Amino acid sequence: MHILVIEDERKLADAIGEGLRADGYAATVAHTGETGLKRLHEQPFDMVLLDVMLPRQSGLETLRLMRRDGFKLPVMLLTSRDSIEDRVLGLDVGADDYLVKPFAFPELLARVRALLRRGGRTPSSQLQLADLVVDLDARATTRGGKTLELTSREFDVLEYLLVNRGSVVSREMLARDVWKEMARYTSLDNVIDVQIARLRRKLDEPFPKKLLHTVRGVGFILRENEA
Secondary structure, eight states, rough: OOOEEOSSSSSHHHHHHHHHHHTEEEEEESSSSSHHHHHHHOOOOOOEEEEESSSOOOOHHHHHHHHTTOSSSSEEEEOOOOHHHHHHHHHHTTOOOESSOOOOEEEEEHHHHHHHHHTOOOOSSSSEEEEEEEEEETTTEEEEEEEOOOHHHHHHHHHHHTTTTSSSOOOOHHHHTTOOOOOOHHHHHHHHHHHHHHHHHHEEEEEEESSSEEEETTTTEEEEOOO
């Protein structure tokens, strides 16, 4: 399941994203309503966690626009406001649930599971970015209509980068979630770098538009546009 987190408090947003990934979900983080809407139009998600007090375009306005554009996926509002009027307003706009800050993360996870069960959501079997298409069921990858011959590990790395598209993925995240190594080893960092280099040759070298970028000293990011 892929969850979009729209939250302007960066530490909280990153903590929620990390917690969701540790529990087996894919998570993409956006810090404004405008960016969140853009992400929704770019790729499929199964659920949205939406902060109410966003800068410029509020969470409620973002939710109105989501429903106007036909997005029917479950939305949970996150807010510090706890009045009956605020809850009613959020639900009337189109929210499916409402969680008041500060909250315990286990409660957030329980509510996420409940909403996904209620909505009968199933994971999308296809991921796409620009002309890159990944079929998760067939474990097949194409770019520009051409088949990319990836090893099993390269496919796993690409899938992880793609479900976290637009967000920087660190070597630690890859080690934990792809290699399933909980401890950090410098030698594993070297292995990850080799896999990334091989994946980049297959994914980007034959094409003018580059999708896989290195953020020096931080990690890697899959995105359509240069920073």
